[in-house]
Amino acid sequence: MSKVGVFTVDITPPLGIDFIGYHRPEGVTSIDEHLYATAFVFEHEEEKSVFISVDNAGMLIEDTNEIRNKIAQALYLNKEQITICYTHTHSGPATASDQSLVKAYKTTLLSNTLHAAKKANERLKDATVGWEVTHVDIGDNRREMGSDGKVKMGTNLDGIVDRRLGVLAIRDESTSEMKGVMVFCTAHPNVLKKDSNRLSADYPGLAREILSQALGCPVIIIQGAAGNVNAKYRGSMEALKHMAYKVSGHVLTMISSFQFSPISKLQTRSTTMSMNLKEIPDPEGIREMAELAQEQWGVNTAKWQETILKKQSQGMTKLSMDLEVQIIQINEGSFAGIPMEPFSEVAIELQEQLDDELMFFGGYTNGYLGYLPTKEAYPYGGYEVELNPVVYGPMTGLWMPPVESTAENVVMEVKKLYGKGS
Numbered sequence: 181m182s183k184v185g186v187f188t189v190d191i192t193p194p195l196g197i198d199f200i201g202y203h204r205p206e207g208v209t210s211i212d213e214h215l216y217a218t219a220f221v222f223e224h225e226e227e228k229s230v231f232i233s234v235d236n237a238g239m240l241i242e243d244t245n246e247i248r249n250k251i252a253q254a255l256y257l258n259k260e261q262i263t264i265c266y267t268h269t270h271s272g273p274a275t276a277s278d279q280s281l282v283k284a285y286k287t288t289l290l291s292n293t294l295h296a297a298k299k300a301n302e303r304l305k306d307a308t309v310g311w312e313v314t315h316v317d318i319g320d321n322r323r324e325m326g327s328d329g330k331v332k333m334g335t336n337l338d339g340i341v342d343r344r345l346g347v348l349a350i351r352d353e354s355t356s357e358m359k360g361v362m363v364f365c366t367a368h369p370n371v372l373k374k375d376s377n378r379l380s381a382d383y384p385g386l387a388r389e390i391l392s393q394a395l396g397c398p399v400i401i402i403q404g405a406a407g408n409v410n411a412k413y414r415g416s417m418e419a420l421k422h423m424a425y426k427v428s429g430h431v432l433t434m435i436s437s438f439q440f441s442p443i444s445k446l447q448t449r450s451t452t453m454s455m456n457l458k459e460i461p462d463p464e465g466i467r468e469m470a471e472l473a474q475e476q477w478g479v480n481t482a483k484w485q486e487t488i489l490k491k492q493s494q495g496m497t498k499l500s501m502d503l504e505v506q507i508i509q510i511n512e513g514s515f516a517g518i519p520m521e522p523f524s525e526v527a528i529e530l531q532e533q534l535d536d537e538l539m540f541f542g543g544y545t546n547g548y549l550g551y552l553p554t555k556e557a558y559p560y561g562g563y564e565v566e567l568n569p570v571v572y573g574p575m576t577g578l579w580m581p582p583v584e585s586t587a588e589n590v591v592m593e594v595k596k597l598y599g600k601g602s
Contacts, residue, residue: 182443183223184307184350186360187299188398189292191217191235193273193285193379201237201270202374208273212378213385215272217289218400219296220350220360221255222510223304224446229508230255230262230297231362233400234289235381238266238548239275240576241504241519247290248546251297260450263508264293265517266544268403270370271380276575306353310438311513313537316345316430318383318423319367319409321524323562331562341409342366342524344531345430346540348513350397351440358397363387363431364515364540366404366524371411371420383411386424391431401427404542407521407551407564447509449597453589455503457580460492473570476563483574491579499580504546505590507597513538516594517545521564522552526587530594541594550578554587 192214198207215235222229230251248262275286321339323331346364351357369382381388384401391399413419460466466488470481491499507516514536520543527541543552550572551564558565566581573579 181306182308183304184359185221185300185303185305186218186398187296187303188216188218189296191215191289191292194281197281197285198274198277198279200272200274201370204374204377206377208379209377210379212380213389215379215381217293217296218398219300220362221297221300221304222443222446224443227446228255228257228261229446229448230257231508232264232293232297233402234264234266234293235269235385236266236272236275237268237270238544241547241549243275243286243290244547247293250290250294254294254298255301260506261448263448263506263517264546265402265542266548267381267384267401268369268406268544269380269382269384270368271372271376271378271382273379307359308351308353308440308442309511310349310440311346311511311538312434312438313344313346314430314434315343316365316426317343318365318412318426319343319406320412321408322410323408323557323560323564325560329560331560333563339408340525340528342404342527344537344540345427346513346538347431347434348510349435349438353442358395360397361391361395361399361431362402363399363427364402364404364542365427366406366527367409367411367423368406369403369411371414371423373415383420383423383427386420387427390424390428394432395435402515402542403544404540405522405524405527407543407553408523441511443511445509445511448506450504450506451593451597452502452504453593454500455586456583457499457501458583460488460497460499460580463489463492466492469566469570473567476567477571479571481570484570487574488579501577505593505597506546507594514598515540515542516597517542518552518590519543519545519547520549520552522587522590523554523557525554526552526591529591533591533595534598534600539598549576552582552587552590555584558584
């Protein structure tokens with residue numbers, strides 16, 4: 181028998197909490213919409229998988245693993261059977277801070293997410309599932325070439341974007357009523373910019389609300405390889421509505437074509453690869469990286485400089501860190517994820533190499549580290565390639581960019597987990 185259980189909890193933070201994604205000095209001053217965590221539990225024969233969507237830009241790996249470990253203990257599973265994806269809203273609350281309000285919220289968030297998983301597990305019922313895929317124009321490649329031959333943040337209309345929109349629909353076997361819908365799409369949830377102090381799940385939140393009301397079941401939006409893809413429409417509530425209507429409209433036009441069947445394949449597998457980072461430069465190179473980040477992003481880089489200079493003086497110029505790669509396969513469809521922001525080219529490469537349009541790949545999965553550029557992007561620099569570690573390294577532990585071959589190595593690991601790698 182194949183069973184699925186679904187449960188949603190409210191994880192809206194209090195007013196005044198800091199934002200993450202874009203810094204706003206005042207923090208959250210108003211709530212545009214509530215934030216949620218939604219848990220899906222899948223069961224087939226001896227296999228069980230937990231998939232949870234959380235409205236947040238992306239929590240640290242250590243905090244995410246705390247949630248996964250608690251769920252694993254409560255449901256008698258291995259941590260590797262649990263996937264936590266963050267919607268990556270840029271108008272959501274911070275969870276990595278020493279501020280008392282942030283720490284208290286994080287404690288509540290962890291507790292509520294565990295509650296969602298336990299409740300979803302209690303609600304397991306016989307179910308059937310179906311996959312469909314279409315294409316939607318909701319994202320623009322944001323790596324625009326400057327006159328100096330270097331990339332800047334902008335719009336590259338010729339740049340690559342994964343425009344697939346995939347849907348996994350779950351139906352109650354006895355009543356044929358919809359139990360839940362999982363939507364896979366690719367575009368940064370950064371429609372609302374730093375001039376907005378409204379708490380929001382961004383376009384995934386409104387798309388989810390529209391679909392939930394229309395279909396009568398919980399809906400989650402799972403972000404793809406959006407590391408170099410901005411939302412196509414940005415900067416206002418009208419733009420947010422435009423994005424949400426496009427996503428929800430495409431999903432609703434697909435529903436009538438679904439073919440449902442019991443779960444015949446359910447696998448969740450995980451591997452950990454060693455990710456090498458680029459060599460730490462000499463003190464002058466360190467200073468240049470810090471100054472560029474300060475100039476372009478207005479951040480205080482003192483902690484990054486201090487840490488990197490200390491490592492450099494101690495001869496620790498070649499750093500590495502563990503990177504988890506995970507895949508969940510349900511019947512003919514798959515989703516693989518990493519705790520980074522991969523470029524769209526990586527998802528398309530996987531789809532093409534595996535010859536599988538239902539092979540989705542994304543980031544913001546089981547935590548957050550930083551960006552995963554392709555090898556071809558490195559000569560052109562830019563925020564995603566060279567500056568993100570300076571801005572967020574002191575928080576995430578990604579002190580330097582990954583080496584150029586990292587994306588290729590991730591592709592190989594996903595193919596092995598998929599079952600077609602050497």
